[in-house]
Amino acid sequence: MDAADLMARLDRWLAELGKVRFTCDGETAKRARGEIVLRAIMARVAVEARAIDDTTIRSGTAPALDQLDDSLDAIISTRDLFPLTSHENLHKHLDGARGNIALLSEIIARITTEIKEAIAVAPGADIPGLFYERHMATGKNKKGIVYTPAPIVQFIVKRTMEPVLSNLLRLASTGVKNGDGQVMMRAIAGIAGFSVLDPACGTGLFLVEALKLLRATRERAEEIIGAPLTVPLASQVHGIDEDPRAVEIARFNVTIAAMIAGNMRDAGHDDHPATIASNNIIVGNAITDLALQNSGTRFDAIVGNPPYVNYKKYLDRIDRKFLEQHYRVFDGQADLSYYFFELHARLLKAGGMSGQVSSRYFIQASHARRLREFLAGQEIDEIIDMNDCDVFGGIGIHPLLFFFTKCLAAPGHELAYRNLPAMKSWNDNGGSLDLAIQHAPEKRVLQASLDAGGWCMLTTRELGIQAKFDAHPSLGDLGDVLGGAETGHDEAFAKHVVMEGGEPAGILDGKKYPLEREFVHPWLKNGDIREYHHDARHWCIYVPPDIDEATFKAQYPMAHAFLSCFKPALEGRDNGKIQVPWYAWRRPRNVKNLDASAKIVMPYKAPRLRASIDTGKAYCSYDVTVFIPRAGAPSLAYLAGVLNSLPVSWYFATRGKRMGNIYEFYSGPVSNVRVPIPDATSERSIASLVEEATAIASRPGGASNDASDGRAIEPDLEAIQRRIDEIVFSLFELSREDIDFISDGWK
Structure with missing residues (x-):
């Protein structure tokens, strides 16, 4: 029996008790049902551990609830075990009608039998704890x-x-x-x-x-x-x-485990595991x-x-x-x-x-x-890095x-470092975490090499290759790397903005609001961008924050009318302490740069760096990272080729922050990406290849040279990228051994 099967049983036990009537409000009744099942579980576990006699929870003429109380009393009073001080006396809310008590008795008998079966199939499972965490410890995930x-x-x-x-x-x-x-x-x-x-x-x-x-x-x-x-x-x-209730269950579990280990049922009070557990496990x-x-x-x-x-x-x-x-x-x-x-x-x-x-x-x-x-x-x-494991x-x-x-x-x-492969279940690796860890490649990482600025777990060999990249300028040396803008309420500024027949409008609840073209711009989000292409399929409204409301309403009445539909929500941003006019974006600090005539746009979260050249003055959401070149920088086509290359993806992976299979391409880390300064021939060659790649990536259907986003790989685009990679490898002055190491490791 795996955890999912056991959880299904726990759910079923509680659902069974839903048929029993209580004379209190629904929330109290829910707690009472949970307490009954938990006490039944604990009593049955104690019986199976031979901490109490089976006769204490056998069905008989007495009401089932009394039997359950007696079974716990046998633990509490006879052995001074498990004083359940934190639970409420919820049984008083039980409807005392004979039929209701009989139903409770029947259900507890069935639950007790099923608990016994569950213990036999999964003897090491923490059934009391699992039930408590799942059904009674409300709000713990939020903590x-x-x-x-x-x-x-x-x-x-x-x-x-x-x-x-x-x-x-x-x-x-x-x-x-x-x-x-x-x-x-x-x-x-x-x-x-x-x-x-x-x-x-x-x-x-x-x-x-x-x-x-x-x-x-x-x-x-x-x-x-x-x-x-x-x-x-x-x-x-x-x-x-x-958590006092969790502590009580911990004392119970430790006591039962100790009794199983040492046959301590008849131990004296001071040496009894329950006494020791009560002293050693505290709230x-x-x-x-x-x-x-x-x-x-x-x-x-x-x-x-x-x-x-x-x-x-x-x-x-x-x-x-x-x-x-x-x-x-x-x-x-x-x-x-x-x-x-x-x-x-x-x-x-x-x-x-x-x-x-x-x-x-x-x-x-x-x-x-x-x-x-x-x-x-x-x-x-x-x-043991379980980054890819659910x-x-x-x-x-x-x-x-x-x-x-x-x-x-x-x-x-x-130190030993292992990165486990993706797993949805321990059964993916023969049902054993030990096996999964044994099969995961081990890196030996020099502890002295760990940088307080961030640990990337590199071997001595990887550090040597990384140093060759570090000898070159950073992207931040060649221009401005910026985060996108935060509207604070995309619902108003982007979600309902469309372009119909070349004319901008806001569509809300079936009503069309024509909009002044001056304030409507192309809008890019993280998912719109891939290598060498981005889909300009969204639009946004941007109102400069220095326009006062009277002027805005008088000169741009259509945009004012549309945004007024969202005014309460816009005024409520930042808990009502928004520092800009209600019709302005929450954090527009980079907007003045994001409509630059030419820039590189990159998604801030992706399996690898993806760069596309924007010449359409698109405004960018906060989940897009933007590069705007300074005078004297290599061409954007060259830079896009370098940023999409395998060597740069490998380099970023040695320093970047990864969650699951996704890296975070924020402006700070991206500005530290290394870019080799090319000779004229190399720059022209890469720029020419990028033009070809852009034409292919722009075809209908969205070709890609990276299958990580689920798109089909375009063979021609993949071949072009390999040629770009070869040039970039040479510009970084990497040896054949270095290139093979990076290529094999990335695969």
């Missing part, structure tokens, strides 16, 4: 909190903990063989005292997986020394989370918990999957001044996850290891510079797995 898939949890725990634990086992074995009691005892003490923390533990997925690995290690250690380890297994894992905010950070308590390993949103989402609990005062990585735009990297380093023992999931955005984002500088002070062990089921997060050791990197230290 940047997502449920971590089991393969990722397993890999992180193993990668973070196993190297140290395996080494301790080897030392213990060596000590026994050599009769060295001190070595053996130190190793065994290291295993028994090995402590793990998840500072944003949620329902305890990482902690349960850590327990499993610790259990296996302890069993091997006991075989080596021929005696049991007396330190309770549950005492080795620790967790913190802000709190690890980022702001200075008492913990200053306590001297340190851990051998820290793992987890912290929130990926800006700290401003947590302003009710995390203050900007606090972060600025207490964290070196602070930046006003920093994700909350950035602070967890620094927190891990603070709470680790010297030589301890961190393993966590993070959004990959920090490796190149400008606001993460301080974080990159901080991480450069640790020994980065490995980065890890969290369409949520849109591009993650990576990041591992570091709390120590300074040795001179010459190389």
